[in-house]
Amino acid sequence: xxxxxxxxxxxxxxxxxxxxxxxxxxDLHLPGTKKGCNQGACGACTVLVxxxxxxxxxxxxxxxxxxxxxxxxxxxxxGALHPLQAAFVEHDGFQCGYCTPGQICSAIGMAEEIRRxxxxxxxxxxxxxxxxxxxxxxxxxxxxxxCRCGAHNGIIDAIAETxxxxxxxxxxxx
Amino acid sequence: xxxxxxxRATDVADAIRQSGDCNTRYLGGGTNLVDLMRxxxxxxxxxxxxxxxxxxxxxxxxxxxxxxxxxxxxxxxEHRSVRTRYPALSRAILAGASAQIRNMxxxxxxxxxxxxxxxxxxxxxxxxxxxxxxQGCDALEGFNRNHAILGASPSCVAVHPSDMAVALAxxxxxxxxxxxxGERSFPVADLHRLPGDRPDVxxxxxxxxxxxxxxxxxxxxxxxxxxxxxxxRSSYAFxxxxxxxLLDVEDGRIRDVRIALGGVAHKPWRAFKAEExxxxxxxxxxxxxxxxxxxxxxxxxxxxxxxKIELARRTIxxxxxxxxxxxx
Numbered sequence: 001x002x003x004x005x006x007x008x009x010x011x012x013x014x015x016x017x018x019x020x021x022x023x024x025x026x027d028l029h030l031p032g033t034k035k036g037c038n039q040g041a042c043g044a045c046t047v048l049v050x051x052x053x054x055x056x057x058x059x060x061x062x063x064x065x066x067x068x069x070x071x072x073x074x075x076x077x078x079g080a081l082h083p084l085q086a087a088f089v090e091h092d093g094f095q096c097g098y099c100t101p102g103q104i105c106s107a108i109g110m111a112e113e114i115r116r117x118x119x120x121x122x123x124x125x126x127x128x129x130x131x132x133x134x135x136x137x138x139x140x141x142x143x144x145x146x147c148r149c150g151a152h153n154g155i156i157d158a159i160a161e162t163x164x165x166x167x168x169x170x171x172x173x174x
Numbered sequence: 175x176x177x178x179x180x181x182r183a184t185d186v187a188d189a190i191r192q193s194g195d196c197n198t199r200y201l202g203g204g205t206n207l208v209d210l211m212r213x214x215x216x217x218x219x220x221x222x223x224x225x226x227x228x229x230x231x232x233x234x235x236x237x238x239x240x241x242x243x244x245x246x247x248x249x250x251x252e253h254r255s256v257r258t259r260y261p262a263l264s265r266a267i268l269a270g271a272s273a274q275i276r277n278m279x280x281x282x283x284x285x286x287x288x289x290x291x292x293x294x295x296x297x298x299x300x301x302x303x304x305x306x307x308x309q310g311c312d313a314l315e316g317f318n319r320n321h322a323i324l325g326a327s328p329s330c331v332a333v334h335p336s337d338m339a340v341a342l343a344x345x346x347x348x349x350x351x352x353x354x355x356g357e358r359s360f361p362v363a364d365l366h367r368l369p370g371d372r373p374d375v376x377x378x379x380x381x382x383x384x385x386x387x388x389x390x391x392x393x394x395x396x397x398x399x400x401x402x403x404x405x406x407r408s409s410y411a412f413x414x415x416x417x418x419x420l421l422d423v424e425d426g427r428i429r430d431v432r433i434a435l436g437g438v439a440h441k442p443w444r445a446f447k448a449e450e451x452x453x454x455x456x457x458x459x460x461x462x463x464x465x466x467x468x469x470x471x472x473x474x475x476x477x478x479x480x481x482k483i484e485l486a487r488r489t490i491x492x493x494x495x496x497x498x499x500x501x502x
Contacts, residue, residue, distance in 0.1 A: 016180035016221070019208070039209050046274055055274045058205045062180050063223060110273065118252040121268045121409065126257040143409035144272020 003064050005030070006074030013061055020064060021045045021056035024071060032072035032101045036146075043145035046102040046109070047071050053109025072101035075108065084108060087158035095149035103145045107159045110141045114163070133164045175211050179220040183227060186352050186386055192222045193382040200224045200384055202244070202283030205275050210288065214297050215305055225280060228386050231255075237392030243282030243385045247338065248273070250281060260390055262399035262418045266341035269403040272410050282385040285339050285349070285365060288376065289332035289440075290412055291321070303329045304373040311373075319478040320414065323486070324439040324470075330373030331476060333437055334366055335412050340436035341401050343444050344418035346391050353383035362388065363434070366441030373440070395422035395430060402493045403436070404485060413437035415486045421497035423457045433469075433494075438486055445469045448490065457498040459491060466490035 001012040005028060013023055021038075024030045024047070036044030038057045045057040048070040056069075076082035084104050087093070094100045114131045122140045123131060131137060138156050147155065180201075183189035189200065199207060199218040202225050210216040228242030231253050239255055250256060251267035267276065270284075293300040293312040301310035313321055313331050321331040339362065347362035365377050379385075390396075399420035405411040416436035422429045431452045433445035448465035455461050466487040473483045 016178065017175045039212070040205060040275060043272065043274060052277045053274045054278050055205070058203075058208050058275075058278065060180070060201075060204055060208060060221075063201070063204065063225060106274065109277075113248075113273065116252070118248060119257065119264065119268060120273075121265075123268075126261050126264055140409055141273055144274050 001062070001065050003061065003066070004068040006069070006071060012065055016060060016062045018061050019057055020047070020059040020061045020069070023061040024056060024069075030071050030073050033105075034098055034101060036098070036102075041146075042099070042102075043106060044099050044102040046106040046145065048105055048109055051109070051112055053106050070105070072104060075104065082108075084158065084162045087162045088155070091154040091158040091161070092151065093154040093158040094147070094151050099145060099147045099149075103142070103147070103155055106142060106145045107155075107163075110138075110159075111163045113141070133160065135160070176214065176217045178211075178218050180223065181220070182223040186227060186384060189222050189224050189227065189384055190352060190354055190382060192220075193384070194220070198222055198382070200282075202280035202286075203246070203275075203278035204283075205271070205279045206283065206287040210295075213295055215288075215295060224282070224384065228282075234389070234392075237394075239390040241281055241388045241390065243280060243387055245281045247271070247276040247279045247281065247284060250338075251276065258397065260341075260345055260393075260396050260399065262344060262396070262401045262420065263338070263341040263390075265401035266337040266403075266416075266418060269401060269413075269416070270337035281338070281388060284336055285342075285362070285385060285388075286377065286379075287336055290335045291332040292317070294332060304332060304369075304376075307372070307374045314476070317478060318476040320412070320437075321476055321479055322439050323473040323475055323479060323482045324435075324443055325368040326440065326474065326476075327369045327371065327373070329371050330369035330440065332369070332373065332440060334376075334439070334441050336442065337401065337403060337413065337416060337436060339366070339442040340416055340434045341399075341418040342388060342390075343442040344420060344432045344434035345396055345399070346393060346432065348389040348391070349385055350387040350389060351379065351383050352386050353380055355380075359389070363442060363444040369440045393420065396420050398422070398497055399432075400493060400497060402489060402496075404489055415482055415489050417486075417489045417493045419490075419493045419497060421457065421494060423498060426456060428452050428455055428457050428461075431494075433465075433490065435469075435486060435490075438473075438482060445490070447471075452494075457494070459495055462491040462494040462498075463487065465494070 034044040036042035343363040403416040435443040448469035451465040
């Protein structure tokens with residue numbers, strides 16, 4: 001029974017009560033993923049599983065046997081930041097930083113959803129194949145990640161800068 | 175969280191075999207059940223993981239859709255046939271929870287999620303007949319702004335929290351079940367019970383019975399359907415009132431209509447009375463309001479939620495107006 005975390009295979013816990021979040025933080029000593037509310041309301045524990053964003057606090061680790069988990073530590077580290085991490089610094093996308101790893105993992109999962117054409121609550125035309133990367137779309141899609149410092153404007157700026165140019169380039173190439 | 179055994183079902187028959195007694199729960203995405211277990215509201219002795227089963231969406235020969243119970247909420251909302259032929263369903267799912275939760279949550283688990291009544295969750299400090307039958311209901315005289323206006327009882331005034339289920343009820347969805355005694359199916363609108371004096375029983379499911387699929391019938395006029403959710407903030411909040419509706423207008427008359435309400439009752443509330451008032455009549459604002467009034471005639475407010483009656487009335491009329499092509 002193993003799970004892959006940031007590229008390394010690790011053993012799953014014997015006790016099925018252990019959440020994916022506690023496995024990451026307590027057993028694997030990867031404290032980047034944060035425990036905010038521990039009840040699925042704040043998004044601070046967001047990680048990527050096979051590229052999809054999920055809440056690790058509501059996930060029992062045993063359910064994820066054989067899956068590949070990416071945490072903030074797997075995205076970038078000091079000296080080798082992920083472009084979105086650098087953009088968060090540039091745009092003041094945080095104050096205390098507690099929600100930041102969840103925000104960044106969530107935004108990376110969101111970018112893949114947009115690439116796939118997944119609609120959102122504010123998408124006006126459900127039949128459209130492409131999603132406009134508007135501020136309203138970004139805010140709605142990031143609404144599962146709360147920031148109590150109120151850095152949401154900087155967060156959206158960072159995400160827009162990191163992902164919008166690529167989308168524009170992709171459209172120009174078509 | 176109390177200790178439990180965990181096992182993974184290899185197929186539906188295996189899941190039912192493993193379910194054993196009624197103190198076993200099936201585990202889907204876990205987004206509600208794990209939370210309830212952490213709060214000790216749910217204390218199963220065993221979890222049978224069915225999240226890997228029934229993950230396909232199948233186009234049926236009759237033009238309908240068969241949705242596996244293990245399909246994730248995101249996968250259902252983004253499915254091309256759902257977006258174009260049953261848009262109310264995509265809209266309802268996308269109005270619920272957050273993207274992270276929709277990526278985890280299964281269709282079966284969404285239907286079987288439990289009320290978010292704060293007194294139900296408060297295992298240490300509150301009385302709740304749904305959590306502990308016979309204990310009493312602290313919501314009845316407590317903070318009941320979010321609670322039911324239709325079909326409630328002195329035992330329970332909780333509401334069902336699902337958005338998806340409201341759309342499925344309006345779309346004539348059929349739920350398919352497998353159990354030790356075989357297979358059966360019935361309308362999604364009949365799956366959930368009214369509380370009566372047994373609010374601890376949410377649905378008509380027998381112990382050990384497993385939802386395997388939801389069937390959507392071919393409903394050509396469902397292409398003209400939508401879902402509107404009214405809530406305290408514009409995202410990531412449960413409904414105060416929601417409306418799913420389909421409208422079929424021909425030659426200035428309403429040929430057919432389906433309406434279901436969320437946030438108002440212990441179950442997704444199919445508005446049969448309103449539909450009856452509308453059929454054959456003109457698609458006009460006065461008719462929409464009259465239909466809403468007919469449905470809400472039996473509505474009973476609690477101390478904190480009287481606003482929901484007027485809110486439901488206006489939301490029903492606005493959604494029907496939108497579908498009829500009027501500005502709303």
